[in-house]
Amino acid sequence: MPAETRTPPSAWIDAGLLALAAGGPDSVRVEALAKALRVTKGGFYGHFADRGALLEEMLGTWERRSTELLFETVEREGGDARAKIRRAGLLSSERLLPIDLAIRDWARRDPAVAERLRRVDNQRMDYLRSLMREIFDDDDEVEARCLLAFSLLIGKHFMAADHDGRTRDQVTELAGNLILGGKPGHDG
Numbered sequence: 001m002p003a004e005t006r007t008p009p010s011a012w013i014d015a016g017l018l019a020l021a022a023g024g025p026d027s028v029r030v031e032a033l034a035k036a037l038r039v040t041k042g043g044f045y046g047h048f049a050d051r052g053a054l055l056e057e058m059l060g061t062w063e064r065r066s067t068e069l070l071f072e073t074v075e076r077e078g079g080d081a082r083a084k085i086r087r088a089g090l091l092s093s094e095r096l097l098p099i100d101l102a103i104r105d106w107a108r109r110d111p112a113v114a115e116r117l118r119r120v121d122n123q124r125m126d127y128l129r130s131l132m133r134e135i136f137d138d139d140d141e142v143e144a145r146c147l148l149a150f151s152l153l154i155g156k157h158f159m160a161a162d163h164d165g166r167t168r169d170q171v172t173e174l175a176g177n178l179i180l181g182g183k184p185g186h187d188g
């Protein structure tokens with residue numbers, strides 16, 4: 001008789017993060033996740049005491065992916081500070097942004113989530129500062145450029161404005177070049 005395959009906790013966490021990104025924390029429901037995973041919900045309780053435990057594990061996974069794992073990936077791929085900043089922004093947009101935006105919304109209503117978001121944002125800003133200091137000497141300039149870069153990463157997704165014949169990606173590239181000390185249209 002073949003051994004029974006159990007759904008690993010990481011599958012529940014990943015399914016929960018997808019549900020969170022799609023509909024916020026209220027959409028993270030055990031029955032819906034079990035259905036998405038095509039398993040029974042009984043396996044859930046072999047890994048998690050309750051929904052709250054899953055939510056906590058989801059936040060921990062998001063935190064690790066958004067900080068230490070992201071930084072390790074950027075550093076492993078190497079390059080100068082500008083290349084690392086661009087790579088961190090690209091990886092954040094590709095891999096983390098939908099979850100990140102959902103957590104930012106959740107944090108508006110949950111003080112514990114807000115505190116965790118503050119911790120993650122502080123770690124991200126510290127990493128960005130360390131890279132910006134390799135390019136710019138003035139601490140005020142570094143701080144301002146970090147705020148602009150981080151605001152661009154998060155804020156551009158809330159804007160509905162047109163860009164005078166340019167795409168959002170084109171304008172984002174121009175803004176990134178300015179933030180990193182280059183001229184619009186040229187890498188810095």
